[in-house]
Amino acid sequence: MPTVIVEGPKIGIEGKxxxxxxxxxxxKDVYGIPHVTVLIKENLPENVGVDGELLSDRRRG
Known part of the structure; x- marks a missing residue:
């Protein structure tokens, strides 16, 4: 059973x-397997760094 993990910012339930x-x-189309697990891991901007800066700091500036 394939498992797909998506990490990103918070989104609403409809988006999920x-x-x-x-x-x-x-x-399912690519693997031809009927069972797929998708895990969504939401990351707060204060827990993500890009180019040496926290995303939460980039948004403030």
């Missing part, structure tokens, strides 16, 4: 439903 539905469709 859409993301899971669409990822599952693609993985």
């Amino acid at each position: 439903r859409e993301l899971v539905r669409r990822i599952t469709e693609v993985v």
Whole structure:
């Protein structure tokens, strides 16, 4: 059973439903396997650094 892990910013429940539905469709088509697990890991901007800066600091500036 394929497992897909998506890490990104927080999104609403409808966005999560859409993301899971669409990822599952693609993985099923490519693998030809009926069971797919999608894990969504939401990261707060204070826990993500890009180019040496926290995202939370970049948004303030």
